[in-house]
Amino acid sequence: MNLSDMLSYADIGQLSKIAGAYRCECNGNSKNELIQSILSQINRHDVFENQISSMRLEDLRFLNSLLFESRQSYSLEDLVARVQQSRFGEEKKEALEEPVKKTKKSKKKAALPPEPPSPREIIVQFKHQGWLFNGFSGPGRYLFQIPNDLKTRFRETLRRRFAEQLRYTDEPAMYRDEQGLIQEDIKQLLHYVYHNEVQLVSDGSMYKRSLQQLLDRMGVREELPSKGAWRFGYGRHFNQYPDRFSLLYDYCCSVKYISEQPDGLLVVEEAGKERLEKPSAADEQELVYRYWLKLYKGPVTNLLSLVHWVHALAADWVSVSSLREVLVPFIKTYYYDDANSILEARLLKMMVHLGLLRIGEHSEHGTVVRMTKSGHAIIDRSARGADTAGLGLH
Missing domain, CATH: 1.10.10 (Arc Repressor Mutant, subunit A)
Known part of the structure; x- marks a missing residue:
């Protein structure tokens, strides 16, 4: 639903709080006047820009987490978790400052920074600004939504602000x-496994000799992780495989093109054999x-x-x-x-x-x-x- 729809379902108490946030001048006892006044204010470009400009970084991160998902509703617990996840990267100011020496003349404790708003306070603040609304009936009344048209406006406003900070260039030499290489390399992986007996070590990864032969066939050159070197990454065998090959391998396992057998062999499954016989599907990328x-x-x-x-x-x-x-x-x-x-x-x-x-x-x-x-x-x-x-x- 769009903002106007959600406002029409909101009770007069929430409408009054939203109107107060935007300093609307209207009859507070008239739901229709409240809605029209709120829409008039929010639709003003300068008002919306000022609201974005006044947001703290943590609040922008929280908002950002809601802007691109296809899901329409969120539980209170989910929103609280997102607010908590948005608080990162800030070093504690007191850790950077030199300790204050205690003297007889100065016994007063240094003033502590104010506590940040709690996650629930942030959610209430977003409600008062007309950016989050509760459901209106049944189980949905415990869920929160952000108006679709506001999502679009937030994305476009932030895009303009970000673009102003970027350095655009002409085409490099x-x-x-x-494009297309990862689809070709899926076929290379399947072809190699189908025509060779690929044995696995105890952790399920390929022996280095087979892995090196496979990497040599890939359209994008990647090096084997150094022997004995510490490695960090994501995926099933990230400590043994380079990043791109690791993703390609995990994808082939997930769609049942290949499988790691209990007897320590890597084999091509029926779906993989069909993939070998046909060109890559149009949507494979x-x-x-x-x-x-x-x-x-x-x-x-x-x-x-x-x-x-x-x-x-x-x-x-x-x-x-x-x-x-x-x-x-x-x-x-x-x-x-x-x-x-x-x-x-x-x-x-x-x-x-x-x-x-x-x-x-x-x-x-x-x-x-x-x-x-x-x-x-x-x-x-x-x-x-x-x-x-x-x-x-x-």
Whole structure:
């Protein structure tokens, strides 16, 4: 539902609080006047811009977590968890300051910073601004929704604000485009496993000799993880396989192209044999993209919104350094992955491998990226209703 629909269902108490937040001058006893006055204020460009400008970073992160999902409603517990997840990256000021020396003349304790609002207070604040509404009847009355038209306005307002901070460039002299390569390499993997006896070690990964032979067949060159070196990544055999191959391998397992047998062999299943005999399906690139979202959204909690921001902001060549300035504040660290490595290694690099992004080196602005046409199409289709929780992938 849109804002006008939700306002019409809201009780006069909530309407009065929203009207107060926007300093509406109207008859507070008339529901119709309250609704018309609220809509008039919220629809003003300057009022909406000021509301966004006054938001704290933590509140922007919370809002960002709601903007790109296909789901329509949220429980209170879910919203509380999202508010809590939005509080990261800020170093404690007192840890950076030198301890105050205690003297006889100065016995007063240093003033403590004010406590941040609780998650429930943030949710109430969003309700009072007309950005969140409770359901109106039945079990749905315990769920919260954000008006669809406000979602669109939030996205567009933030896109303009972010774009103003970016450095757009002309086309670099050379760039890399990996469109179609991951589909070809799926076939290479299946062909190798079908025609060779691929034995697995006790942890289920391939022996190094087989893995190296497979990597040599891939359209994108990746090195084996160094022997004995510590490695951190995501996926079933991340400690043994490089990132792109690890994703490709996990996808083939998830769609039952290949399977790891109890007797220590890697085999091609019937679905994999059918894939070998046919050209890649038209939607295979999109299926691998959706699987990547499903696999990576655990460690990168707001992965979907980050993908959509790259999609919205990189329609033209843009410097990675300026993208970093805009997006890193919205990225939460994950164990040994800091925000910068998540942006570059887990997001941009993987989007290049998936054929969603081109990457190049600009003589003046360094590393630059730009969305591909197929990347735009895939993300647009996903935004029109695909839910990563229901992909049929295991």
